[in-house]
Amino acid sequence: MKILHTSDWHLGHTLYNYDRTAEQQAFLRQLACIVAEEQPDAMVVSGDIYHYSAPAAATQKMYTDAMLDIHQACPGMTIVVTAxxxxSSSKLEIDSSLWQHFGLNVVGNIERTAEEVNLDKHIIEVKNEKGTTGYVIAVPHVYPQNFPLLDSETPRDQRQARFFQALLDEVKKRNTAQLPVVLMAHLSIEGSDRSGHDESIGGIEYVPLSVMGEGYDYLALGHIHCPQDIKGSHHHARYCGTPLPVSFDETYPHSVSIVKLEKGAEPQISTREIENTIPLVTLPHDPTPFEDALKLLEEYSE
Ligand SMILES: [Mn+2]
Structure with a gap:
């Protein structure tokens, strides 16, 4: 199974009041081209689609138009989007039933009644004309204390780990053909490189990789903006990073990840770089007298 892993689009983000629509649109156009070329079985978007929980109408239209283009670039591709x-977990889900008709699955929140938790909602079968090719387990961002208690025996501080493992166990039961399993999550894994990470919304609660459970072939992470494999995971757990820099600290190349998965084998990971039409540049790099800094700006031509 071949997947395209991306996250943290932060559509609608503005930088010091500069509108970034042109950059975001350019990214979405590049993404549609990459999808057309790569023809992945699935595209997973691991959270932070929008920058603001109440995005502007124009931003939502940009997203909708782009998702339709991406779907048309590879009509058989399964798309999974998590919050x-x-x-806003509920706003993202408003038109989720409509999106189903375009192969797009939206998972904004965990659905529960007093009696039970709807685990089915998080388990998505990836299919092509030959049948099922793999599974995606879609878990949106949830604060650790807000994960549901699945049984009375689990200590409260282990409910997050219990939830992930319950989903993995459920997929294991269904996955009799031994197909690859992708787990999506939006959180901070202990020991990851946080450069450029935006800490203004949501606390930094680090979870050890072990909390994510056992039984996935690839953990498609979002939240941390610097692309990286999780140390010690042997390429089985990765942040794909932001496709566009959200802050001036994000000086590394930006990309989406292409991951080839085979059950029992190490994932084969490559990246497709995203070209920013309006690059973020810091001038000067070192403390410089104001006049000299102005001169540097004048001389900067790109
Ligand atoms: Mn985030």
């Missing part, structure tokens, strides 16, 4: 801490 990040920046998204």
């Amino acid at each position: 990040g801490n920046h998204d």
